[in-house]
Amino acid sequence: TRRNLGRLRDLPAETLDGARVTVMANVELAGELDTVHQCGAEGIGLLRTEFMFMNRPTLPSEDEQYAFLRAIVEGMRGRPVTIRTLDVGGDKLSEALELGESPNPALGLRAIRLSLSRPALLEAQLAAILRAGLHGPVRLLLPMIGSIEELRQVHVIRDRVVKRLRAASVPLPDPLPPLGVMIEIPGAALSADTLARHCDFFAIGTNDLIQYTLAIDRSDPAVAPLYNPLHPAVLRLIQFTVGAAARAGIPISVCGEMAGDPRLAGVLLGLGVTSLSMSANNIPRVKQNIRRLSLADAEARTAALMALDDAQAIAALADHLLVNRE
Numbered sequence: 001t002r003r004n005l006g007r008l009r010d011l012p013a014e015t016l017d018g019a020r021v022t023v024m025a026n027v028e029l030a031g032e033l034d035t036v037h038q039c040g041a042e043g044i045g046l047l048r049t050e051f052m053f054m055n056r057p058t059l060p061s062e063d064e065q066y067a068f069l070r071a072i073v074e075g076m077r078g079r080p081v082t083i084r085t086l087d088v089g090g091d092k093l094s095e096a097l098e099l100g101e102s103p104n105p106a107l108g109l110r111a112i113r114l115s116l117s118r119p120a121l122l123e124a125q126l127a128a129i130l131r132a133g134l135h136g137p138v139r140l141l142l143p144m145i146g147s148i149e150e151l152r153q154v155h156v157i158r159d160r161v162v163k164r165l166r167a168a169s170v171p172l173p174d175p176l177p178p179l180g181v182m183i184e185i186p187g188a189a190l191s192a193d194t195l196a197r198h199c200d201f202f203a204i205g206t207n208d209l210i211q212y213t214l215a216i217d218r219s220d221p222a223v224a225p226l227y228n229p230l231h232p233a234v235l236r237l238i239q240f241t242v243g244a245a246a247r248a249g250i251p252i253s254v255c256g257e258m259a260g261d262p263r264l265a266g267v268l269l270g271l272g273v274t275s276l277s278m279s280a281n282n283i284p285r286v287k288q289n290i291r292r293l294s295l296a297d298a299e300a301r302t303a304a305l306m307a308l309d310d311a312q313a314i315a316a317l318a319d320h321l322l323v324n325r326e
């Protein structure tokens, strides 16, 4: 209910045994900020920037992107905003980019691959994001990183952008925004220990991680029943990634749809994830469930379900992580 929501908004996402979880919002449009605040988000864990490139025949300039981002960062009033570079291609399209046909879009020139193939585009976007960091705590996030080489290339381009801006006396935040990578390709998850040494944080994108791990098109209804976030392979990849982040001492969050499902969020907690980002509308339900769970219980049940090999038994055990007392 609405009154319940208002009450929950100001309560922390804390388990019965005192583990604090950070609950943030995924944002796709500037108009969502009111909802983000109403739902009690502690920040924006994923700002998708595709909206700046949609429904227009030309590309937005650096200044235009900066103005967009600045408004969002200021609208968050000091709460952190993780801004992702362009993630078009695959299921997300933009006419301004004139992408053309790809025989297999989900495996094609998309996300960071596209950005690296068009350095001017990436430079403008990096400049706009770095400059937005003057107006609040900003983090810079790269989609679909698949290899350490891609990350190195981005570092080189980022350094070049910083040099250019400094030479032009454009003010930049000091320190510069942290640079993180999305873990959403199975190969990236399995390289998480190496990647963790070359970036400042991880954000696991379970929507794509599930799609690529199980070879199930996330947008094809014909295979939707096979799209299983609780598949042992998916859970193992998340577990390995969480461990790699912990060993390297970098923060990690999950920002796929999985984080916005109270029951699956319980499994993520059990895997050691303490930062979740989701559609703002899902925050109250997820927070309420976290407040009714004990972390020790979530860990024990998750360990138990990871030892099972039967999808139905796994799902049944995960159901226990949905604590419904209404």
Ligand code: PEP
Binding pocket: 046, 048, 087, 184, 204, 205, 206, 207, 208, 209, 255, 256, 257
């Ligand atoms: C994901 O893949 O889980 C993710 C958060 O990114 P998007 O849904 O924008 O591809």
Ligand code: MG
Binding pocket: 143, 184, 205, 207, 208
């Ligand atoms: Mg993704």
